[in-house]
Amino acid sequence: MSEPKIIDGKAFAAGLRDRIATEVAKLKEENGITPGLAVVLVGEDPASQVYVRSKGKQTVEAGMQSFEYKMPETTSQEELLAKVEELNNDPAVNGILVQLPLPKQIDEQAVLAAIDPAKDVDGFHTTNVGLLGTGSDNGLVPCTPLGCIMLLRDHFDGNLSGKKAVVIGRSNIVGKPMFNLLLKESCTVTVAHSRTQDLPGEVRQADIVVAAVGRPEMVKGDWLKDGAVVIDVGINRIDKPEGGTRLVGDVDFASACERASAITPVPGGVGPMTIAVLLANTVTAACQQNGIAVPKL
Numbered sequence: 001m002s003e004p005k006i007i008d009g010k011a012f013a014a015g016l017r018d019r020i021a022t023e024v025a026k027l028k029e030e031n032g033i034t035p036g037l038a039v040v041l042v043g044e045d046p047a048s049q050v051y052v053r054s055k056g057k058q059t060v061e062a063g064m065q066s067f068e069y070k071m072p073e074t075t076s077q078e079e080l081l082a083k084v085e086e087l088n089n090d091p092a093v094n095g096i097l098v099q100l101p102l103p104k105q106i107d108e109q110a111v112l113a114a115i116d117p118a119k120d121v122d123g124f125h126t127t128n129v130g131l132l133g134t135g136s137d138n139g140l141v142p143c144t145p146l147g148c149i150m151l152l153r154d155h156f157d158g159n160l161s162g163k164k165a166v167v168i169g170r171s172n173i174v175g176k177p178m179f180n181l182l183l184k185e186s187c188t189v190t191v192a193h194s195r196t197q198d199l200p201g202e203v204r205q206a207d208i209v210v211a212a213v214g215r216p217e218m219v220k221g222d223w224l225k226d227g228a229v230v231i232d233v234g235i236n237r238i239d240k241p242e243g244g245t246r247l248v249g250d251v252d253f254a255s256a257c258e259r260a261s262a263i264t265p266v267p268g269g270v271g272p273m274t275i276a277v278l279l280a281n282t283v284t285a286a287c288q289q290n291g292i293a294v295p296k297l
């Protein structure tokens with residue numbers, strides 16, 4: 001097999017952010033609306049701090065308003081729920097995101113359920129989960145899976161119909177919404193997980209492999225069908241033999257390159273799409289809340 005195409009999520013995300021900035025300028029000019037995104041960070045997880053900082057910076061660069069709330073590690077569930085309620089009632093805030101993971105004293109599901117579904121730019125509220133599951137276009141869709149679908153649509157010139165896809169991982173944040181999005185594109189979708197009996201056998205059937213298990217380099221190249229398109233959602237930090245650390249995905253990139261026709265790298269593949277899609281979802285939420293047609297991005 002010749003060298004695969006490297007699907008450049010970083011470049012795609014940059015283009016998406018440019019298109020978002022154009023739409024935000026139009027919204028201001030034609031409707032007098034500046035979309036606002038509120039991000040709540042509880043605690044001091046170093047990776048979460050980096051992601052939240054990037055979200056604020058990219059929100060402002062796209063011409064939107066950014067509201068950032070940092071709450072201490074010891075925050076109680078009641079205090080966080082009170083913050084969410086305040087943001088639900090704030091007309092300047094079109095989108096609300098509570099950064100995950102949350103400290104262990106807080107019930108994540110209770111917090112996600114408290115976010116107004118119309119402002120739920122993460123798409124994690126059961127109302128939005130249900131809308132996606134029933135094939136509706138009216139909800140808000142989780143950022144990482146929607147980013148994966150954008151990359152796949154771009155790669156296949158908009159037509160994924162009839163492709164066999166395997167999603168490895170069944171999380172609420174990636175695996176399950178990914179299943180629904182691929183189904184909506186008329187793929188034949190298998191969801192594999194830790195109890196799947198013959199994972200390499202399932203992967204070998206697939207034209208599209210989406211790996212979202214959080215296990216470094218678990219998916220090996222010789223599991224893949226020749227010419228498979230591989231979307232690697234994993235972001236795992238591992239130790240380097242010479243000291244220090246490096247990021248790897250859930251797919252063994254070097255061996256996968258011997259079989260795949262296209263593959264997302266880690267870093268620089270799916271990761272950068274997550275924040276760009278968050279900005280797109282904020283524009284979508286602002287339009288939906290104001291009865292304005294949602295722009296195609």
Ligand SMILES: Nc1nc2c(c(=O)[nH]1)N[C@@H](CN(C=O)c1ccc(C(=O)N[C@@H](CCC(=O)O)C(=O)O)cc1)CN2
Pocket residue numbers: 051097098099100101122143144235247266267268269270271272273274275
């Ligand atoms: N409420 C949410 N919490 C979390 C989400 C989410 O979608 N909503 N996703 C992740 C973290 N995340 C955004 O929040 C995120 C992860 C990774 C990247 C990214 O750009 N990764 C880079 C590598 C970055 C690095 O060097 O560490 C890449 O893959 O190229 C952006 C956002 C969990 N929490």
